[in-house]
Amino acid sequence: MAAKIFIDGEAGTTGLQIRERLAGRRDLEVLSIAADKRKDQDERKRLLNAADVAILCLPDDAAKESVSLIDNDTTRVIDASTAYRVDPNWAYGFAEMDKGQSDKIAKARFVSNPGCYPQGPIITVRPLIDAGILPASFPITVNAISGYTGGGKSMIGEYEAAGASASKVMPYGLTFQHKHVAEMVKYSTLDHAPLFVPAVGDYAQGMVTFVPLQLHQLDKVPTGREIHAAIADHLAGIKDSFVTLAPYEEIAKTPELDPQTYNNTNAMKLHVFANDARAQVLLVAVYDNLGKGASGAAVQNLNLMLGVSAKDSVAA
Known part of the structure; x- marks a missing residue:
């Protein structure tokens, strides 16, 4: 039936x-x-x-x-x-x-x-805390951009009415009290709220989240490859996953970070970029705010x- x-x-x-x-x-x-x-x-x-x-x-x-x-x-x-x-x-x-x-x-x-916004930070940060690479008290920043459909009917109407005069990128939530922060804290298993700066772009759907990590303050500084491996190990234990991890590469740019790459799908792709000499890492997730989001x-x-x-x- x-x-x-x-x-x-x-x-x-x-x-x-x-x-x-x-x-x-x-x-x-x-x-x-x-x-x-x-x-x-x-x-x-x-x-x-x-x-x-x-x-x-x-x-x-x-x-x-x-x-x-x-x-x-x-x-x-x-x-x-x-x-x-x-x-x-x-x-x-x-x-x-x-x-x-x-x-x-x-x-x-x-x-x-x-x-939509919390999923990228959760799936990139939580595995690192679970693996003991990051402490739960580590200060986290999350930057993200989403298509205007993420704002519902009112924002869709505003952007479509504005046409060519619409803002190409508009940061918002600048009081740092966005309603998604509670999810990020609980499910990333963080001790403190991340500094979250969302933005809306002049396109309908698709999103990218960025979590930059300044790792020099840690007693044991992980390499980019170690962080990539921890996320890979996490994903390997998930059955029927729609989340994949890009190979670890030292590249300056990639077209895969276009926020509209996975529109109209349930896919999410993660990326790890690093400069080990500077102890800096960037965790990126690309997905559709109306799909996986x-x-x-x-x-x-x-x-x-x-x-x-x-x-x-x-x-x-």
């Missing part, structure tokens, strides 16, 4: 992309709410309780309301908002984060889809929860 899936908020950017990724899946029955009933609480409640898995693509408060409307003990939930991302009662939906994370997601009733991750989590092989699905 086909699993019943209800996307609460299917008209939004993430919801639309999830629906597109599920189109043609014979193992699923996607329940849909009529356009004129999207704000009808009774109809939403009916569909939420009829679903085997509900995927919430809503603002935080609306997502919490949807969870409260589920009055059975069978509907499973994937929430794409920030409402439950650091809630210990919810499984964090970043399957490649740790060796056992995909199993936790598969068994969970409640899964919080990760934010949102809808692709949601479908990957859905497949895990349903026991479907992600590699044989349309998650990519």
